[in-house]
Amino acid sequence: MKKNYSLLFLLLPLFMFSQTTDLLISKYGEGTSNNKFLEIYNGTGADIDLSTYSLSSCSNGCDTADEFDYPDNVTFPAGTTIANGDVYVVTHGSADASIASDQTFTYLSNGNDAFALTLSGATASSYTIIDILGDLTEVNGSGWDVAGVSNGTKEHTLTRKTSVCSPNPTPLGSFGTDANDSEWIVTDQNSGWDTVGSYSGCITDIDLSILSPSNEYVFEGGTTTATITYAVSNFNVGATGDDGVDGHIHYYVNGGSEIMSYDTNPIDISIEDGSSYVLNMELVDETHQPLDPTVTSSVSFSVAYPCDLEIDYSNINTSCDSSTNGTDNYTVTIPFTGGGTSTYGMTISNASSIDGDDPSTSASGVIILYGEEGVGFSINILGDNSNSSCDTTIAINSPTCFPAVCSSVGDIIITEIFNNPVQVSDTFGEWFEVYNTTSSDIDMEGWEISDLDYDSHTISSSLIVPAGGYAILARGGDTSSSSADYNGGVNADYVWTNSEYILGNGGDEVIIYCGVDSSGDPLVIDQVIYDGGPEFPDTPGYSMQLYLDYYNNTDNDLGSSWTLATTTYGAGDYGTPGQNNASLSINSTNFSDFVVFPNPTELGFVNIKLNNNEDASYMIFNILGERVIGGQSILQPINIDHLQSGIYLIEVSKNNQSVVKKLVVN
Numbered sequence: 001m002k003k004n005y006s007l008l009f010l011l012l013p014l015f016m017f018s019q020t021t022d023l024l025i026s027k028y029g030e031g032t033s034n035n036k037f038l039e040i041y042n043g044t045g046a047d048i049d050l051s052t053y054s055l056s057s058c059s060n061g062c063d064t065a066d067e068f069d070y071p072d073n074v075t076f077p078a079g080t081t082i083a084n085g086d087v088y089v090v091t092h093g094s095a096d097a098s099i100a101s102d103q104t105f106t107y108l109s110n111g112n113d114a115f116a117l118t119l120s121g122a123t124a125s126s127y128t129i130i131d132i133l134g135d136l137t138e139v140n141g142s143g144w145d146v147a148g149v150s151n152g153t154k155e156h157t158l159t160r161k162t163s164v165c166s167p168n169p170t171p172l173g174s175f176g177t178d179a180n181d182s183e184w185i186v187t188d189q190n191s192g193w194d195t196v197g198s199y200s201g202c203i204t205d206i207d208l209s210i211l212s213p214s215n216e217y218v219f220e221g222g223t224t225t226a227t228i229t230y231a232v233s234n235f236n237v238g239a240t241g242d243d244g245v246d247g248h249i250h251y252y253v254n255g256g257s258e259i260m261s262y263d264t265n266p267i268d269i270s271i272e273d274g275s276s277y278v279l280n281m282e283l284v285d286e287t288h289q290p291l292d293p294t295v296t297s298s299v300s301f302s303v304a305y306p307c308d309l310e311i312d313y314s315n316i317n318t319s320c321d322s323s324t325n326g327t328d329n330y331t332v333t334i335p336f337t338g339g340g341t342s343t344y345g346m347t348i349s350n351a352s353s354i355d356g357d358d359p360s361t362s363a364s365g366v367i368i369l370y371g372e373e374g375v376g377f378s379i380n381i382l383g384d385n386s387n388s389s390c391d392t393t394i395a396i397n398s399p400t401c402f403p404a405v406c407s408s409v410g411d412i413i414i415t416e417i418f419n420n421p422v423q424v425s426d427t428f429g430e431w432f433e434v435y436n437t438t439s440s441d442i443d444m445e446g447w448e449i450s451d452l453d454y455d456s457h458t459i460s461s462s463l464i465v466p467a468g469g470y471a472i473l474a475r476g477g478d479t480s481s482s483s484a485d486y487n488g489g490v491n492a493d494y495v496w497t498n499s500e501y502i503l504g505n506g507g508d509e510v511i512i513y514c515g516v517d518s519s520g521d522p523l524v525i526d527q528v529i530y531d532g533g534p535e536f537p538d539t540p541g542y543s544m545q546l547y548l549d550y551y552n553n554t555d556n557d558l559g560s561s562w563t564l565a566t567t568t569y570g571a572g573d574y575g576t577p578g579q580n581n582a583s584l585s586i587n588s589t590n591f592s593d594f595v596v597f598p599n600p601t602e603l604g605f606v607n608i609k610l611n612n613n614e615d616a617s618y619m620i621f622n623i624l625g626e627r628v629i630g631g632q633s634i635l636q637p638i639n640i641d642h643l644q645s646g647i648y649l650i651e652v653s654k655n656n657q658s659v660v661k662k663l664v665v666n
Contacts, residue, residue, distance in 0.1 A: 019045040019202055023053060024167035025117055025131045026087060026199040028109075028158040030143075031190045034094040036108040037101070038115060041160070042082040043201045050080040050088060053130065056122045058114045059107070060644040061138040064124070068114075068136065071122040074105050087199050093425075094505065100197030106422075106540065109133070111143035111154030117167065133158075135171030146175045147182035155189040162209055163233035165202035179264070185211065187229050187266065207233040208249075208283050208297045215299050221273050221306030221389050228267040228279060230297065237264050240286045247285040254278055274387070276302040307383065307390035308341040309359055313454040316394070320373070320401035323446075327373050328401035334367040334379070334394065342388035350377035373401045397500050400460040404446025406514035406523065410553035411438050412465060413526045414510050415546040416565075416575065419503035421488050422541035423571035429488035430503040431474035432510055433577055434526075435551060436465040444494075444514075448522070449473065449501055451509040452529075457501035463494045470578045475502060489570010490577045505540075506532035526553045535559030537662045539623050539647060543575030564649055566660050574625070596650055600664035604641030608634040608652060616654035620663065623647055640665065 020043035027039035038055070042048050055074035063069050074090060082088050093104035109115050114134030118127050133153060134144055146152025152175070160174075164183050168174035176182025194214040203209075211229045213219070219226060238245035239262045249261040253269055254277055261267065271277060283295040312335040321329045339359035348354055348369060357365025359381065371377055376398045383390035412434050421429030436442050444463040450456035465471040474492035503510070511527040530536040530544065536559040537544055543565040550561035565574040595609050610616060618638070620629040628643065634652065648663040 019043055019165075021166040022130055023048060023050075023082070023117060024160065024164065024201065025115075025133060026160045026201060027089075027192065027196060028115075028133055028153070029099075029190075029192070029196070030109060030111050030153060030155055031096075031157070031193075032155075034092040035096050035099065035190060035193075037089055037091040037095060037099055037196055038108060039196055039199065040082065040088045040090075040117060041199045041201055042084055042086055042088075043165075044084060046084055048082045048084075050076040050082050051078045052120050054118050054120045054122060055090070055105075056116050056118045056127060057107075057109070058134075058136060060110075060112055060646060062114065062136045063642070063644060065137045067124045068116075068122065068127065069124070070107075071118070071124050071127060072120060073107070074103075075120060076103070085200070087197060089196055096193065099193050109153065111151065112139040112141070114139075114171070116169075129169040131167030131174075132169060132171055133174075137171075144172060144175060145177075146184050147186050148176075148178040149186040152184070152186045157187045157189065157192045159185045159187065159192060159195070159211055159229075159231075160199070160201060161185060161233065162201055162203045162207060162231050165204070185229065185231055187212070188227075191227070192229070203233050205233075206235045206283065206291065206295050207231075208235075208281055208295050209233075210279070210281065210297045210299045213299060213301045215301075217299075217301045219271065219301065219303045221304045223271060223303055226269045226271045226277070226301060226303075228269060228299070230264065230267075230281065232264055232283070235283055235295070237283075238262055245286065247283060247291070249281055250284050250288070251279060251281040255280075271303045273303050274305045276300070304389035305383075305385075305387050307388060307392075308338040309336060309344065309381065309383065309388075309390050309392070310338045311336050311381075311392060311394065313394075314452065316454055318396065318399050320399055323401045323403050325402055330371050330373060330399050330401060332369040332371065332396050334369070335365075336367065337364040339363050339365065342383040342390065344384075344388075344390065345382045347380045347382070348377060349379075350375050354379075369396065371396065371398060374398050397457075400446060400458045402446055404514055405443060406447070407438070407442050407525060409523070409525055411436065411525065412442060412444065412512060413437060413546075413551065413553050413556055414512070414528045415470070415551065415556070415581065416543050416577065417503065417510060417528065417530065418488075418543040418573070418575050418577075419508065419530075420505045420538070420540045421571075421573050423573045424488045426475075426502070426505070428476065429490075429571070429573065431472055431488075431490050431492060431577060432503065434465060434471050434473065434512070436467055436469055436471075437551065439467050441466050444471070444512075446514070447525070448513040450511045450513060451501070451504070452511070455501045457496050459494060461494070472577045488573055490575075492577075504532075506538075508532075526556070528556055530562075531559065533647075534664070536562055537564045539564055539649070539662070541573050541623070541625065542649075543573075543577075545576065545581045548581055564660055564662065566649075566651060566658065594652060594659055594661065596661050596663060599661075600666050601640075602666040605637040605639055606650075606663060607637050608650065610634070610652070610654075614654065616652050618653070619651045621649045621651070623649075 026041035029037045054072040056068040056071045057073045058069040088102050090103050091101040116132040117130040143151035143154030174183040192212045209231050236246045278300050280298045315335050317333045340363045344359045353370050356368035378395045380393045415435045416433035418431050442465045448458050471493040473494045476495040509529045512525045513522040515523040517523045532538045544562045555561045617632045643665050650663050651660045
């Protein structure tokens with residue numbers, strides 16, 4: 001096994017001490033939801049070709065000690081350069097838009113996944129580590145301790161101290177045991193987003209730097225506390241008279257009274273809506289005298305007024321005034337609450353007129369807009385900046401107004417959903433499949449697909465679903481059918497090319513409407529409300545498929561009626577668009593009592609049982625589709641004690657047929 005740890009700084013001359021010896025990881029965030037990021041800093045004094053580096057990682061600890069589970073997991077395109085003094089940020093593809101990003105990657109750390117900056121070309125056992133977060137062994141718990149903070153890599157933001165001049169290739173070497181010997185400053189989850197995208201390192205002089213908030217940052221209205229994080233380099237802050245102490249900190253808010261701080265813990269300042277603040281900080285010696293030369297730092301920030309006006313997006317309604325084969329008019333209603341708190345200006349584009357209640361004078365009501373079929377528009381609602389931060393733009397898509405021919409509930413059902421492609425982006429690869437349960441063809445033109453929020457799309461052209469047959473509806477960012485990325489390789493029967501309706505990667509809904517019910521509400525022909533797990537088998541790169549036995553509009557409400565696809569299509573994801581799910585049907589494979597227990601399991605083994613204790617072969621795959629275990633018999637418990645925590649797929653085969661179930665290892 002060849003393992004190299006970059007220690008080039010030992011060879012550098014003294015005049016390089018103001019520059020970093022190599023690239024280093026400067027920030028790391030494990031935020032709520034998908035708000036994850038990793039920032040790389042170049043302070044070497046020269047531009048660096050990032051394509052000669054990579055990020056290598058393990059998942060939930062390393063399967064084999066001192067080996068990466070996923071070497072070269074993140075690579076950088078040829079020609080990608082980090083200028084001296086600049087950073088490069090990798091974020092999750094669904095991270096908050098306020099987090100600066102240069103490149104996205106789905107599987108960033110959940111807190112217990114080691115990530116290392118490596119030289120490109122790394123393999124599992126042969127690699128050169130430049131800098132590392134975590135270590136290459138099993139991890140006990142949900143993360144590693146950093147600067148004395150328990151599970152510091154879990155649900156925290158880490159910022160490299162500005163005094164650090166070299167990356168640390170030693171596993172856990174940069175984490176330290178307390179705030180003094182650690183190379184990192186640990187702050188709360190979701191903190192420091194405003195600082196991502198800029199960093200300065202290897203500061204060898206005495207330095208005082210305010211890390212957060214950034215200068216001119218604007219806090220949301222209603223925020224009552226500003227937390228100030230800062231770093232001191234080459235100067236020991238502490239109480240007067242303590243050993244090794246150089247001095248302490250004086251700070252002032254808006255030129256007010258002097259406040260003293262004898263540590264570098266974050267400072268909380270009370271703030272109010274509509275107010276501006278200037279914080280000045282200064283290092284002083286033990287006699288309260290400024291240093292010579294002075295060492296200061298300042299930051300200006302403000303608090304916006306709140307936006308009291310709330311738009312009820314889930315109940316925005318667009319309806320045709322008439323439905324003919326010509327051009328019709330349509331009406332949009334926008335409910336609101338929280339009005340009467342500011343003077344609101346409303347600007348509309350392409351709409352013929354505006355009506356309804358005025359949010360400037362009405363506490364609640366409905367804004368009514370009128371448009372012409374085929375022409376979408378937007379409305380901007382802007383509050384008075386002397387008392388409101390409201391600045392809301394609502395985009396309205398024109399409905400398609402023509403007589404839709406509706407069917408009965410359950411005539412069209414949803415049988416397959418692919419909401420989270422891996423081989424192509426969501427914009428290119430989302431789709432779902434419907435099935436016609438009747439003996440006559442059904443045209444879905446004019447029907448609406450929607451979720452429970454405000455995503456919706458009206459099918460604007462003829463979409464024939466043959467009797468007893470399928471149709472595929474796809475979100476296609478690439479409309480060229482000759483392209484390799486075209487809908488991820490799906491030959492779709494209908495494609496919508498905008499983002500007015502998307503399939504959420506977590507829980508979401510696929511609802512098909514046509515006509516109205518007895519109460520005058522939109523008639524639901526079929527709907528599936530999936531939860532992203534644990535009930536529905538939702539795994540990236542795999543479609544969710546309805547068992548053939550449950551082809552009706554009531555059984556497909558249940559997560560237990562669905563399974564994961566086992567065959568690839570198109571670009572390489574898993575699914576069977578437009579084809580029967582017969583090979584997945586329990587009855588069709590004679591696996592009528594297929595059970596996996598215990599599931600979830602943390603016992604190091606799992607049992608598989610078929611009807612009448614029949615034997616069969618099996619394979620277990622990770623979520624990347626890689627086989628991790630296999631065997632020819634299920635009559636004995638299967639040893640899985642070496643599997644890391646996560647979601648796996650068990651495929652059991654007999655007589656040239658197979659069935660798949662999800663296994664959760666805790």
